[in-house]
Amino acid sequence: MAVREQVYWEDVKEGEEIPGFVLPITETQIALQVSGSQDFYPVHHDRAFARSGGHPDIFVNTGFMRACFSRLMTDFVGDEGWLDRFSMQMRRMNRPGDEMALKGVIKRKYIDEKGKHKLDLDVWAENQREGQTTVCEGTVTLPSRS
Template structure:
């Protein structure tokens, strides 16, 4: 876990360095088991293509979780995210190879709030696509 980020060390406009999260088909199968979302578009290439998708795609909530992980890693506290919302703007296509897909997440401290909380705007991309939009979270710092 990263060192704990302190509220008094953070400034409005501060960029949070990007982090990459690899997504492989095995991750999607594990997520399906944990979430109960066994929709075959998330694990069956033949089915995904039959319904018009380019390939298997990651669960939207899995993608959202990686951005949440980015925040908790940055804050150094797994319970730091107190409010979080996104819109899903594009798919994370996960090919069946050793590379899989990559979700790159970065952030900016948009505002310092009361009670040692900050509002963070997030950017999440996979390939050339922005996969989350209007992604913002309130993060409790120490």
């Protein structure tokens, strides 16, 4: 596998979008969710259970959303970058039939007190039904050309 293209801190600016991706929430994606997260809580795969709790349908779990944001930001920072932190809030559901898109934008570009080249990112998941469903803000370190 070829070495991946690396983005450097000097190459980006505040307000720029970072590359996103789309994941349709299909029934197969729900099965992959259970396999990948090992989260067997039935509200994420059993419609009768979800509806008995007052939900309109099953919805994807925290581990799935964490993995989505992790993918978005680790793809962006490349092999030489580092994901320092993120905080995500699950406000609405992503459920079967949704076309979920992961997107992000560079909110702040700075050098921290330790001389590290940082970016604060606003990233989010959205779908065609509800707009933004899960919002997340993260901090990453990028390599510098200097």
